[in-house]
Amino acid sequence: MTDPVPGIFVNERRLWDSLMTMGEIGALPHGGCRRLALSPEDKAGRDLFVRWCREAGCEITIDAIGNIYARRPGRNPSLPAAATGSHLDTQPHGGKFDGIYGVLAGLEVVRTLNDHQIETEAPIDVIVWTNEEAARFSPPLTGSGVYSGRYRLDEAQAQPTENGKTVRDDLIAIGYLGSDIPGDRKFKCFIEAHIEQGPILEAENCQIGIVTQIQGIRWYDVTVTGQDGHAGTVPLTLRKDALHAAAEILIALREMGLSIDDDIRLTVGRLDVIPNSGSTIPGTVNFTIDLRHPSEDCLVEVEDRIRQIIEAVATRLGVQASLSPVMSVPPVLFDPDIVNTVRRCTQELGYSHRDMLSGAGHDAMNIATCTPTGMIFIPCREGVSHNEAEYASPSAVARGANVLLRTLLAST
Amino acid sequence: MTDPVPGIFVNERRLWDSLMTMGEIGALPHGGCRRLALSPEDKAGRDLFVRWCREAGCEITIDAIGNIYARRPGRNPSLPAAATGSHLDTQPHGGKFDGIYGVLAGLEVVRTLNDHQIETEAPIDVIVWTNEEAARFSPPLTGSGVYSGRYRLDEAQAQPTENGKTVRDDLIAIGYLGSDIPGDRKFKCFIEAHIEQGPILEAENCQIGIVTQIQGIRWYDVTVTGQDGHAGTVPLTLRKDALHAAAEILIALREMGLSIDDDIRLTVGRLDVIPNSGSTIPGTVNFTIDLRHPSEDCLVEVEDRIRQIIEAVATRLGVQASLSPVMSVPPVLFDPDIVNTVRRCTQELGYSHRDMLSGAGHDAMNIATCTPTGMIFIPCREGVSHNEAEYASPSAVARGANVLLRTLLAST
Known part of the structure; x- marks a missing residue:
């Protein structure tokens, strides 16, 4: 097989330094970052990215939900860009x-093309989507959700x-309310590189994951309402303890999840007790x-089954409980041509690879509903993510960027 | 039986109006109050109390943990005061x-004695103890705990x-750091009037509870440490979900509590999830x-048994868990002479009554370790307390104050 772009590789050291420099913004004591969406730390990260892109010759556009588009021009400005x-934004930890x-x-792809003075036919856009994580506000994937038409702009802004x-x-407040209407800017394709956030690639000693689909995600809010009471006076049998009811629901949800299959993911990540005072029997618990x-x-x-479990526990314990859907994204199959291009480019580079599905949601799952889309996964240490200990090696991040470089070149 | 203080009763309307006026400070939408200890609302409540006491001719003293002593002088200033x-401060709700x-x-006792120009031999002190509720900081009963020597002043201040x-x-910040050393001011006796916070008096249609003892209280902090992880990637069987472990502990604690006897009270009132984000498997949970x-x-x-439950769940689920004692107050028997005086005064007034123990902790349980102490309970609606719906009728609060008036007169 002839290599269409011989000798063109990203600068591993520069990419790694950029990751480490960005990681200093909102740095946490154990190596992680806290850059909640639209916080002052997120602004600082965005500002750094915009400065770097301008230094690399890109034009910056901001849309009305704060998505940033950094464009490296192509020979033909009328062509839609190949986007990545x-x-x-990050989780709290x-x-x-x-x-x-x-x-x-x-x-890094843009910088590498600059290093080699390679001009592409179509432009290349590097995009920062707003609020992927939903650690400060829901729903998640806000920026790509509005871009793709899943969410209404006015509702997302409100x-x-x-x-x-x-x-x-x-x-x-952070200076990222732009005037462009999200979605008006069309792309030829969208390729997102990401750490796997799971243990498979590392366990199989595999360098690149060719992502063929993203599993579906549904988010819910649950409110359990019992009755506040004094911890010292109300006998256990007479309590309407919302936290006890929530605990029973959590146990039952996990048991049900285990009974489905190995692919099921069911998580209660956020739980708030009201009034949350040591000597008051909790009257209300909210959880996700x-x-x-x-x-x-x-x-x-x-x-x-979730609905049945919540109703059954609430009825048995004499409390009220409600389940409110917050978000529902069906499973997404990526574009077969894009997936094939990613696989071919990975093979050209001689990297070991496998097809896989994504356990996590990504902006690509929204973009895939309106643009030919694919993803490139790289292994991360022990599959740990959403955690300060998250780590991918310098050579792994460079390999993923090399696949991205070739895939974008093949797509412009 | 001859009535030693014929015709002397408190002013029911004035007492009720004072309660309702104080209740406007930190008022909540459903009739309750939020005046957390040493908050701006607590300061406003203290300021109102101090103003009312000064208007009633009392001298105000503040000690170094913020306890307020309002003294109505007696004929003999060298005698220790009869105190009440x-x-x-309140719970959050x-x-x-x-x-x-x-x-x-x-x-109201002071105001009634003023109305009737009754001079007592010993002074009478009306006291506000600091941070009974511990809704903002632990341990609870801070002011009376320092007064009685249970806590060290420097540690409580820190x-x-x-x-x-x-x-x-x-x-x-709120202007209540006084210079008096808590405990230096000695009392002849301490009588605390309180709503029952339980259902017994109302259920038995009984007007006054003669409190003979307070049950023991122990407070603990528990920390469960698992591992943060991505909600979409980590299979259920491989998780170290601290919230799931906490839920299992809560269920087991309640089952154990139910197995003891009807008098056991075991409450998890406060629970905090870290990092508390919907798509992150919780790595840490703290609860009380x-x-x-x-x-x-x-x-x-x-x-x-609590220790065994926590260790067993943690071991089984592969997480860490620690139990830290925060407070331990043994059961307290009140002074038999004071209890007899309260009972006699109640009988003189013709009120129905019964002896009872207190399910809730009160400042009186600390004061009882160094001063002859007793308590007077009045019924409250449905035994509801630590709840915005808490209610005692105007006639019930007046009856309790009449018993307090007589008991203090009999003790000066």
């Missing part, structure tokens, strides 16, 4: 790679953040459910 | 009566509140345990 990117890698791998503020207020599976039929069935 | 009082009633019933501040900082029982032997045994 991901997000810069996030790592240095989740999202950030996809953004900076895109920047989402509450804190202290009576909205997403729109926060966009203005994050449900994922590759099969839409399975998601529908499990949602039914 | 309680606390003005507290009511208008818990604590406040004992303080304002004391003020307790953290929020944002790197301490109890001492907050006392200074509030344990109460009339028997010290039982408390010792239950503490052992």
